[in-house]
Amino acid sequence: MISPPCTMSKLRFAIFGTGFWSRFQLAAWRELEGAECVALFNRTRARAEALAKEFGVAAVYDDAAKLLANEKTDFVDIITDVGTHAEFVALAARHRLPVICQKPMGRTLAEARGMVDVCRRAGVPFFVHENWRWxxxxxxxxxxxxxxxxxxxxxxxxxxxxxxxxxxxxxxxxxxxxxxxxxxxxxxxxxxxxxxxxxxxxxxxxxxxxxxxxxxxxxxxxxxxxxxxxxxxxxxxxxxxxxxxxxxxxxxxxxxxxxxxxxxxxxxxxxxxxxxxxxxxxxxxxxxxxxxYALIHSSIVECNRNLFSALRGEGTAETTGADNLxxxxxxxxxxxxxxxxxxxxxx
Ligand SMILES: NC(=O)c1ccc[n+]([C@@H]2O[C@H](COP(=O)([O-])OP(=O)(O)OC[C@H]3O[C@@H](n4cnc5c(N)ncnc54)[C@H](O)[C@@H]3O)[C@@H](O)[C@H]2O)c1
Structure with a gap:
């Protein structure tokens, strides 16, 4: 099992998926000291470019594998639609990167179990971004x-x-x-x-x-x-x-x-x-x-705070992949x- 990075320094991360929800997720990350988004990936590059320009994110990709090969990241935050969650979680796991994935984790229970298993076998922490309870x-x-x-x-x-x-x-x-x-x-x-x-x-x-x-x-x-x-x-x-x-x-x-x-x-x-x-x-x-959506948007910050503390080795995440199953x-x-x-x- 790879230990989560235990450091007070910044954690660099990439966002996969720059649609409707991503701007709020990115804004919420900026409320936390030490979280730095260094790259955005989206199928339609123009969407990622627009978000990168607005939020000052340095790098934009329309190829996830290239992003992970080129950029030094500490974790990946997946905000694509549900049909792609399993594929991108597996990709992050292959790069031995901790991964956060939006709900719903997978399209079926079998798919979701496979995602938890892939991360467990790779030894990478896996969290579901389940913000409602926050x-x-x-x-x-x-x-x-x-x-x-x-x-x-x-x-x-x-x-x-x-x-x-x-x-x-x-x-x-x-x-x-x-x-x-x-x-x-x-x-x-x-x-x-x-x-x-x-x-x-x-x-x-x-x-x-x-x-x-x-x-x-x-x-x-x-x-x-x-x-x-x-x-x-x-x-x-x-x-x-x-x-x-x-x-x-x-x-x-x-x-x-x-x-x-x-x-x-x-x-x-x-x-x-x-x-x-x-x-x-x-x-x-x-x-x-x-x-x-203000009530929900404030809960994103608290959810991110909880997951970030686990990524830094400082706390325990409530909504791990295993819990979300x-x-x-x-x-x-x-x-x-x-x-x-x-x-x-x-x-
Ligand atoms: N926690 C919440 O309260 C909340 C609220 C809204 C959405 N969500 C979740 O966020 C996720 C995204 O929802 P959304 O509303 O932003 O959807 P969206 O369709 O607006 O955005 C998805 C983005 O992913 C990109 N994408 C899709 N497939 C891709 C692929 N194969 N490669 C690269 N990019 C790809 C699309 O181009 C799009 O920009 C979903 O899982 C949704 O359930 C959560």
């Missing part, structure tokens, strides 16, 4: 759960239901045969694991409401976690709510001694016998963030359950 309001909700104030936890719920036109910025999402569970379900089911641990059983129903897309845009997942807590995750890109506050995730928990909710405008409410308290958990605002197991079990109409038992 949102400040979700971390605050987790602190309430961990405090024990709510007593024995009985039931949890996650609602992510919006009418936001997500296909405007990411038209490729219309073409996915498997849409909401692979796109947002990877985030939401990861949050379920982050808050309530691993699932023992899972049942799912899906629907397609938009007439012009290939995959499902509504999914309802019900899980019994291994400690007995029942968790429901409701996801939709077709629902119009009174509080249609994309991209907020609403959370609820019932316990024997009280409950908590994370609701509109990042409002965290906790109620116990002692009474109720309410506060807004404001995410940090960055000037480069798109106002429509457990999230993907839920995603693909959800499809199996929706297709068969039966619950899936894991362990």
């Amino acid at each position: 949102q400040a309001p979700i971390r605050a909700f987790k602190e309430v759960l961990a405090s024990g104030r709510l007593g024995r936890i009985i039931r949890g719920r996650i609602d992510y239901a919006h009418s936001f036109p997500v296909f405007d910025n990411q038209p490729f999402l219309k073409e996915l045969d498997q849409f909401i569970l692979t796109d947002i379900g990877t985030h939401i089911l990861d949050v379920a694991r982050f808050l309530w641990g691993e699932a023992g059983t899972l049942y799912c129903q899906t629907r397609r409401i938009h007439p012009d897309i290939k995959g499902e845009d509504v999914a309802t997942v019900m899980m019994r976690m291994t400690d007995g807590v029942t968790v429901t995750a409701n996801m939709s890109y077709a629902s119009r709510w009174e509080f249609d506050l994309f991209p907020e995730t609403f959370l609820y928990v019932e316990g024997s001694e009280g409950g908590a909710s994370l609701g509109a405008d990042c409002t965290l409410r906790v109620f116990t016998k002692a009474g109720a308290e309410e506060r807004r958990v404001e995410p940090k605002h960055y000037a480069w963030a798109d106002p429509a 457990k999230t993907l197991e839920l995603v693909f079990a959800a499809y199996d359950s929706a297709a068969s109409g039966k619950a899936i038992t894991f362990r």
Whole structure:
């Protein structure tokens, strides 16, 4: 196993894929001292050149192998679409470079397992950029759960239901045969694991409401976690709510001694016998963030911070490839359950 670089000096990295999400990822990296993007690679060179010019990145390539041969890098950050993740992770592993990959890790569970295996055999650290759990309001909700104030936890719920036109910025999402569970379900089911641990059983129903897309845009997942807590995750890109506050995730928990909710405008409410308290958990605002995604963009910085500390040998990464496989197991079990109409038992 190659040890991650343990140094306070800069870590140099390359970004593969300079589309919609990459500018926010690059801006978020610039919030961290010691992270230096030295090269960009994209299939369409002009896109990489434009981003390099805007962010002052020295080198641009339309050939990933050439980039890795020419540039001295400490890790690779992959932000291409899912169909290319396995190929580029394997390439980085062959160059013995630690690698970060956007969600969803792979197109299938088998592909994702292969990616984790390739990095394990090459002895390189492999991380999935799973940023949703790093949102400040979700971390605050987790602190309430961990405090024990709510007593024995009985039931949890996650609602992510919006009418936001997500296909405007990411038209490729219309073409996915498997849409909401692979796109947002990877985030939401990861949050379920982050808050309530691993699932023992899972049942799912899906629907397609938009007439012009290939995959499902509504999914309802019900899980019994291994400690007995029942968790429901409701996801939709077709629902119009009174509080249609994309991209907020609403959370609820019932316990024997009280409950908590994370609701509109990042409002965290906790109620116990002692009474109720309410506060807004404001995410940090960055000037480069798109106002429509500001909550998520601030979570990229925290996710990068966590992965960067592991790359420098200073901390432990939460979302390793191996950990993220457990999230993907839920995603693909959800499809199996929706297709068969039966619950899936894991362990
Ligand atoms: N964490 C989040 O909240 C979040 C949000 C949006 C997107 N993402 C993820 O980021 C990734 C990219 O999404 P996006 O919206 O930026 O997509 P995009 O289509 O806008 O960008 C992908 C880029 O990769 C390039 N590319 C694709 N195949 C390539 C190849 N074979 N060689 C070189 N370049 C190639 C494309 O030219 C394009 O510039 C996806 O995995 C997506 O799920 C994550």
